[in-house]
Amino acid sequence: MNIINVGYRSTNYYALEIKNGKLLFDCGWPGTMPQFTAELKRKGITPTEIKYVLVSHFHTDHAGLVQEFRNLGAKFILLESQVHFIKPLNDFHKRKKTPFAEIFEDGNLILKFEDSRKFLASIGLSGEIIATPGHSDDSITLILDEGFAFTGDLPPRSLVPDEDRITKESWNKIYSHKITRIYPAHGNSSS
Numbered sequence: 211m212n213i214i215n216v217g218y219r220s221t222n223y224y225a226l227e228i229k230n231g232k233l234l235f236d237c238g239w240p241g242t243m244p245q246f247t248a249e250l251k252r253k254g255i256t257p258t259e260i261k262y263v264l265v266s267h268f269h270t271d272h273a274g275l276v277q278e279f280r281n282l283g284a285k286f287i288l289l290e291s292q293v294h295f296i297k298p299l300n301d302f303h304k305r306k307k308t309p310f311a312e313i314f315e316d317g318n319l320i321l322k323f324e325d326s327r328k329f330l331a332s333i334g335l336s337g338e339i340i341a342t343p344g345h346s347d348d349s350i351t352l353i354l355d356e357g358f359a360f361t362g363d364l365p366p367r368s369l370v371p372d373e374d375r376i377t378k379e380s381w382n383k384i385y386s387h388k389i390t391r392i393y394p395a396h397g398n399s400s401s
C-alpha cells in the first residue's frame with residue numbers, strides 16, 4: 211500500500227492509492243487550500259487525482275477543506291455516525307467568520323459501518339471503517355487489512371486512563387484486527 215503523508219501544520223493527512231486515483235483521509239485548516247495543493251504537488255499528486263475524501267471526525271483541522279475537494283470533483287464519504295456533525299461545523303465557522311467553505315449536506319456518500327468493507331473493496335482497498343469514539347463521538351478509524359490503522363485524534367493507547375472506558379473500548383476494537391502500524395493525525399506513525 212502506497213501511503214503518502216501530505217500533512218502540514220502539525221497535522222497528518224494521508225493520501226492512499228485506490229483504483230483510478232487517491233482517497234484522502236482527513237483534510238483540514240480552512241483557508242489553506244493553496245498550501246494543501248502545493249503539498250500534494252510536492253508529493254507528486256495532482257489535486258484532481260483525489261477521488262474520495264473521508265474524515266476521522268468533524269474538527270476544523272480534519273474537515274476544514276472537505277467542500278473544496280468536493281468542488282474539485284472528489285466524492286465525500288461519511289459514516290452514518292457522522293452525518294449530524296456537518297451542521298455544527300458549518301455553524302461554528304459561520305459564527306467565527308473563518309475562510310471555511312461550508313460543507314454541503316447533500317450529494318455525499320453516506321456509509322453504514324457494516325457496508326464499509328464492501329465499499330472499500332469497490333475502490334480497491336481491502337479493509338473496513340469502524341466507529342472509535344473517545345476524542346469525539348463522530349471519530350472513526352480506517353483499518354487496512356495489511357495491518358494499518360488510521361486513528362485520527364484518538365489519544366495514544368498508552369495514555370488512556372482506566373476510567374476512560376469509551377476510548378479504551380475503541381482501542382480494543384482496533385486491536386481486535388491484526389494491526390502492525392498506527393497512523394495518527396498528529397505525530398509520527400508507530401508500530
Ligand SMILES: [Zn+2]
Nearest residue numbers: 267269345363
Ligand atoms: Zn479533533
